[in-house]
Amino acid sequence: MRSHWGWGVEADAPDAAAQRKLARTLKEQLGWDSLLPTEAVAVEDLTLPEPKVALPATLATLASVDVRDRAQHTYGRSYRDVARAHAGRFDHPPDAVVRPTSQAEVANVLDWASEVDVAVIPYGGGSSVCGGVEPDVGTPGRGVISLDMEALAGLIDLEVTDRAARFAAGTYGPAVNDALRPHGLTLRHFPQSFEFSTVGGWVATRAGGHFATGPTHIDDFVESITMETPAGAWESRRLPGSGAGPSPDRLVMGSEGVLGVICEAWLRVQPRPTFRASASVGFETLDAGVRAVRALAQSGLSPANCRLLDPVEALLAGAAASGATGAVLIVGFEGADHALGEVLSRALELCGDHGGDVSPGAMSVREGSGEPARSGAEEAWRSSFLRAPYQRDALVGLGVVVETFETACLWSRFEATDAAIRASIRNAMDQAGLEGIVSMRVTHAYPDGVAPYYTVMARPTPAHGQPVGVNDRIARWDAVKEASMEAITTERATATHHHAVGRDHRSAYDRQRPPLFAEALRAVKSRLDPSGIMNPGVLIDAG
Structure with a gap:
């Protein structure tokens, strides 16, 4: 069973013993004391507001208003998401979680939502770390549903000659690999969220895998996309390459659910490594x-x-x-x-x-x-890489503020950009009363530039001798996040290299793109989503 508040499955959530062990390690390495384990508020102790909308009888069988379901679909898995959920604070739960089983049912849900002005948040694996799936649509009282695509899953078609595979959008990463393995193939796309993210989510967020050079972004693998929009169906032609005008797939990749719901994708696959x-x-x-x-x-x-x-x-x-x-x-x-x-x-x-x-x-x-095994430092890094989200949850339980910030910049600007980001984060931590460390790793490298990835792990200093509550910790995190976005913008780096924009990176994204492009994007949204129901507030302003 998936955790309603943290990363992964409930059985793997860090228990009190794991938190105490981590607290001892932090005391040894950083001198931090008084870190005490806390438990997440249990599902049975949650009180969520009553749903504001109800689906019609023709769609009701697809909907769930179960408390666990609604809680699990309230947030992604950023620090502020996990911290609020751990404390039992679910600010904007969806009124219902809807699971269509076909593209036709997706279309029916969008038709109904457009008629009654209910916002729709497409939901893949829920691993967003930038506020991309939170049902905070900017209009108090507006109905919101989370459209979970997990029932549209699996390998639909495979063309070995073309070395391409068609997957339903709700297919999780491990299921992609399992379906291709008997054919000696792999997608070779492995984001850190691989186990708990989906094909549709990768495409919608322009996800990046952990391979550092060569094909790594989902952009490199997409051959064709099928999407259902409030204005009708959208399907691009399968081609190895094309110079015929602006690419329709390029408009869909990275659209983060504001234009429609990705239902299928043809993806380029490769032989498994030996x-x-x-x-x-x-x-x-x-x-x-x-x-x-x-x-x-x-x-x-x-x-x-x-x-x-x-x-x-x-x-x-x-x-x-x-x-x-x-x-x-x-x-x-x-x-x-x-x-x-x-x-x-x-x-x-x-x-x-x-x-x-x-x-x-x-x-x-x-x-x-x-398939050869990994060993040595490579395996140590990979193991740490995969454990990181679970360790983050344990840190949240100890009251530690921990988060990552990533970007990309030109080689010629890296030294100045790295110095500016570190200085900005450090200054924000000092101002916010956060004592801790800032570390960096280079995750991806290109001939013309590099993608640095920063980690902040900090202990909030007590305010007036009182324990620092979750609202205070989130406010301090917000200050550091804002500082990182400001430094990234000033240094002309990107708002995000592979974490997507969501709601958390909007300030930097708005200043990164040309103003005329923003107007063009709004015009496209107006044509495909005339009622403005699709993920309001992400990428462009609601309404």
Whole structure:
């Protein structure tokens, strides 16, 4: 059973023993004391407002007004979402959770919602960390439903010759892989939310996977999209490439549910890898590591993994060698066609040109039949990467403020951008009464730029000697979030590299896009969603 307040399934939620163990670790590493475990408010103790709307008899069988259902669909999984849900504070629950079982039923729901002016929030796996699925539509008293696509799931069609697969939008990441595995294929799209996110959600948010170079954004895999809008159905033609005017798929990708409901997508798939080669490289300074990453990104070698962890991040992830105090680069290659040992050797030569050091035992080459396992620092990083959302929930239970901010900028602007973001976050933390750490890792690298990803973990200092409640913690988090958005905007970086815009990144996104583009987007929405029911307030103003 999925957790109604935190990441993943309820059985994996951090218990009091796990929180106490984490509290001891934080005391040892950061000197933090007085961190006490707390339990999330149970579903049976929640009181939600009565639904404001009811679906007609023809659609009622698709709807649920169960308290757990409504609570689970109130938020995504950002810090402020989890903190509020943990405290039992569900500010804007949907009036109902609706689960259509066909595209025709999606159309019927949108027709009804348009007629009665009920807002519709498309919902995939609910893993949004930017306010993208919260039913806060800006109009008090307006009815809202959460349109959960989980019943529209599975592999619909597979063209091995074209190496493409058609999936229903509600298909979760593991189910995508399971469906392709018997055919020796994979999508090769693995966001951190892979286990609890869907095909439709990936497309709607322009999700990024964890592969650092080459195909990594869902944009690289989409061949065709089928979407249901309040104005009618939308389906693009399957093509390997096209120069015929603006791409209809480019308009849908990243639309975050404001234009319609993504129902299906044809995706480009690839052979499963049988070769893997990886190594961890130590650098005395972060700057040296950044120069090595740029050399790799511009070399044409296209490593699958090229994660640079600053000293704090390396320590937290357990990727640093014993006694090491510098930055760590995890570099790796994988593929299905040829051995990769020579490619890795050339990559390590480039790293050595910038002072990189490969310690004994930090290199792994797996070649042969079957899917190779990961090992060493690569596996340590991957394990930490997948555990991070669960650890975040444990930190929330201890009253710690923890969140991530990501962006992308040009190589020529990275040094100034990194310094400005760190300084802005640090200053905001000081002003907000947050004592803690700021760490950074490079998640993706391009020939022309880089994507830095920042983590803030802080302990709120008591106000007037009193415990810091959830509202106070969220207010302090808001101040840091606003500061990060301001620095990103000032440095002309992007509002988001792969977390989407939602409601939390609107301030930076509004200033990033050309004003005329915003007007054009509003015009498109007006044509496809004339009643303004689709995810009001996301990307563009409600109404």
